[in-house]
Structures are given as C-alpha cells and as structure tokens.
Amino acid sequence: NNHAQKDSYIRIGGGCPAIIGKKLFVQVQRIKAKNKRNTGRYHSKEFYLLTGKLVCDVCGKRMIGNLRFSGRSKTRLATYRCNTHRAMCNNKELNKDYLDAYIAVLIGERLKPKNLRKAVSKVNQQVQKFNSSYDKYHTDVLQQYNEVQDSLANITKAIEKGIFTDDLLQRAERLENEKTKLE
Known part of the structure; x- marks a missing residue:
C-alpha cells in the first residue's frame, strides 16, 4: 500500500532551486560516502572540524558538536547544534558530515597551489x-x-x-x- 503511494508521486528535476552547484554537491556526496565506509574511526573521539567557528543565526551563541546513536539500528548521528537550551532557541541541528565536507571542498577550491604549498610548509x-x-x-x-x-x-x-x-x-x-x- 505504501509502495503504491510512492509510485504515484511525480518527481520534477530541478523543481527546487539548488543552494550549491551540482559539481560541489557530487564532491560532498563522495566525501560523505567515504566517511560512511570508514565507520570504525567513529568509535574513537569524534573530530568536529568547525568547533568554535559556527555561530547560531537565531540566538548568536556558539554551536557545539553532538554525537548520538538513534533508532533500533543505532544509526550514528553527528551534528552541530546550538549551545543554548532548546526551550530558549529552536534552531535546528546541522549534519556534521555534510557541513564538514562542504567546507573542506570550499577551502580546497579557494586554495591555489602556491598558497597551499606555503600553508603546508x-x-x-x-x-x-x-x-x-x-x-x-x-x-x-x-x-x-x-x-x-x-x-x-x-x-x-x-x-x-x-x-x-x-x-x-x-x-x-x-x-x-x-x-x-x-x-
């Protein structure tokens, strides 16, 4: 019954304006897929690339990393969320893997080889x-x-x-x- 309902949906390609370009989206998806394959590393402490750099656009407080395992399958859910109590700020959590990967791709695009060599040095x-x-x-x-x-x-x-x-x-x-x- 549920399957029949899904078949009745009409999909319109490009019906919603894209926030980021298709090329960048594909790169982020590749990084996310690679992270899913390397799940063993998530048993250790989680690394939050943007710790101390994200600010909540609702209340202005810093956003912090949060890791939890949800559902029966204990799916790993790593996010950045507002440090303010939910009763005071209703801003939604941000997917950590997606945001970290997105920022990493942006940095890679903006670093020219010469600047990158200097930074590495x-x-x-x-x-x-x-x-x-x-x-x-x-x-x-x-x-x-x-x-x-x-x-x-x-x-x-x-x-x-x-x-x-x-x-x-x-x-x-x-x-x-x-x-x-x-x-």
Missing part, C-alpha cells in the same frame, strides 16, 4: 618544532622515571635486608606516586 615547520620540544620533554621524563625506578629498587633491596622503617615506607609511597605521574 608552515604546518611542517610547526610539526618539526613540536616534535623537537616533545623529544626533549620525553627524554627528560624518561630520565626522571629511570631515577625513580632505581630509587625504588634500592628501597626494595633495603627491605629484603631487613631494614624496615616508617621513613622508608613513606619514601617508597612518594616514589610510587611520582612513578605513576611519570608513566
């Missing part, structure tokens, strides 16, 4: 700077960790020899706490 410089400072930090932490391990090993040896004092136990406890922080 700056990002690479920042990455190298971060990596070198991280490597130094990691080395320092590793050295502190090894020193704590050695101190704990010495305390264990002392206890095995029968030296068992409150000060020694308190020091061991402090070192264990420090070891946990360093880990």
Whole structure:
C-alpha cells in the first residue's frame, strides 16, 4: 500500500532551486560516502572540524558538536547544534558530515597551489618544532622515571635486608606516586 503511494508521486528535476552547484554537491556526496565506509574511526573521539567557528543565526551563541546513536539500528548521528537550551532557541541541528565536507571542498577550491604549498610548509615547520620540544620533554621524563625506578629498587633491596622503617615506607609511597605521574 505504501509502495503504491510512492509510485504515484511525480518527481520534477530541478523543481527546487539548488543552494550549491551540482559539481560541489557530487564532491560532498563522495566525501560523505567515504566517511560512511570508514565507520570504525567513529568509535574513537569524534573530530568536529568547525568547533568554535559556527555561530547560531537565531540566538548568536556558539554551536557545539553532538554525537548520538538513534533508532533500533543505532544509526550514528553527528551534528552541530546550538549551545543554548532548546526551550530558549529552536534552531535546528546541522549534519556534521555534510557541513564538514562542504567546507573542506570550499577551502580546497579557494586554495591555489602556491598558497597551499606555503600553508603546508608552515604546518611542517610547526610539526618539526613540536616534535623537537616533545623529544626533549620525553627524554627528560624518561630520565626522571629511570631515577625513580632505581630509587625504588634500592628501597626494595633495603627491605629484603631487613631494614624496615616508617621513613622508608613513606619514601617508597612518594616514589610510587611520582612513578605513576611519570608513566
């Protein structure tokens, strides 16, 4: 019965004015389809490309990312929504995948190869700077960790020899706490 109703609908191509061009629409659809195939990554924290950049056009508050699983099939629904309570702002949610993909395509269209090379070069410089400072930090932490391990090993040896004092136990406890922080 429902199928017969659908068959009676009349479809008019281009009956509704398009908001975006056909080429851009096809690109966005491809990105959306690719995202659906890579569903495994959605078990980790969701990445919202436009966090802090979207403002509600109804109440002016920032829009935030929202992820939920709806229906019996637990369909993943990632959106941007107004940070104001629904009772105060009735703005609708925006599909996160569609909007992120749309913006990514627009950025790609506007970045000329020369500008893109400059942007990539700056990002690479920042990455190298971060990596070198991280490597130094990691080395320092590793050295502190090894020193704590050695101190704990010495305390264990002392206890095995029968030296068992409150000060020694308190020091061991402090070192264990420090070891946990360093880990």
